[in-house]
Amino acid sequence: MKKNNKGFMLAETLIVTTFVAGVLIYMFIQFTNLNQNYDESYKYNTVEGIYALEDLSDFILDNSLVINNIDVLLPSEKYTDISKCDEEVVINSEYCKNLVEALNIEKAYVTTNKFNNTVKDNLKDEFGNFINKIKSEGSEKYRLIAKFKDGTFATIRFGE
Amino acid sequence: MNKRGFTLVELITTFALSAVIITILTNIVLIMKNMYNNTSAKTELYINQANLSNYINSKLNNGKLLTYSTCNDSNFCYTFTFSDGTTSRLVITDNKITFGDYNYVLKSNNYVEGESFDILNTAPLSDSTLNDSIMVINIPIKSKLYPKENFGVNIVYQYNSNTLY
DSSP, rough: OOOOSSSOOOOHHHHHHHHHHHHHHHHHHHHHHHHHHHHTTTTTTTHHHHHHHHHHHHHHHHHHHHHHHHHHHHHHHHHHGGGOOHHHHHOOHHHHHHHHTTTTTTEEEESSSSSHHHHHHHHHHHGGGGGGGGGOSSOSSEEEEEEETTTEEEEEEOOO | OOOOOOHHHHHHHHHHHHHHHOOOOHHHHHHHHHHHHHHHHHHHHHHHHHHEEEHHHHHHHTEEEEEEEOOSSSEEEEEETTTSSEEEEEEOOOOOOTTTTEEEEEEOTTOOOSSSEEEEOOOOOOSTTSSSSSEEEEEEEESSSSSOOOOOOEEEEEEEETTOO
């Protein structure tokens, strides 16, 4: 009986299929990451967000009592929710609430510029991937991190 | 017997595999081309947004606003007077936003919707030197290409009501 030499061996077929499948899966994963980064890039540190935080930092710095209260809170609590406009922190709660509303801020935290991984972990639920993209650099003393009502995020350093 | 060439099974397998790979790659290229086209249109809108925001914010913050008033105009129009005696007029029409000598002409796909001008006052503070009022100029700019996004500006100007009237 003659041996039929047509076609591929099973091993050959499996190897080629595995190799091609591996390449396609790798390309798909890279492309998904690229698409996600593209979508996210438009939501982080928008022009409007940066200006809004500049306005909020002006409010904080203009009032020395506010800065004193923050200086008292930060060593122990590591971060303060400034958007709540608590009277113990901001003195003029009504003005602060008007300002937060006008700036379309959903949540804003003041922290030290060089904040550690504990702060990142605690804020991760609120800010998601954005918190991982913040680099602790610069000589400024404080950092504002905010989430806006339109789903965008922004952060600035401020204060000497 | 002539043993050159490929078997039928080899050819069919190769063509089938190539067709699958080419289809996937073509899809990826088309998606990336679409992404590129969208990016350039969006980028232009964001650049215009940044320019408008920068100009108005700089003018209000650096120019020391003295007073404001509405214009005798059917369009959305306000006149701002600064301490150096100069004035800038903010006018919004169907396809153009003007602030002083800065003009932003909107393309046919873009339009302003729901512009507003508000003053938020709070009760006088014990420290009368602190800001107690907020001027909010909201100019939402929408695009038919991206209906869910806002490419407009939201200008917030904080001031002391004793210095502005």
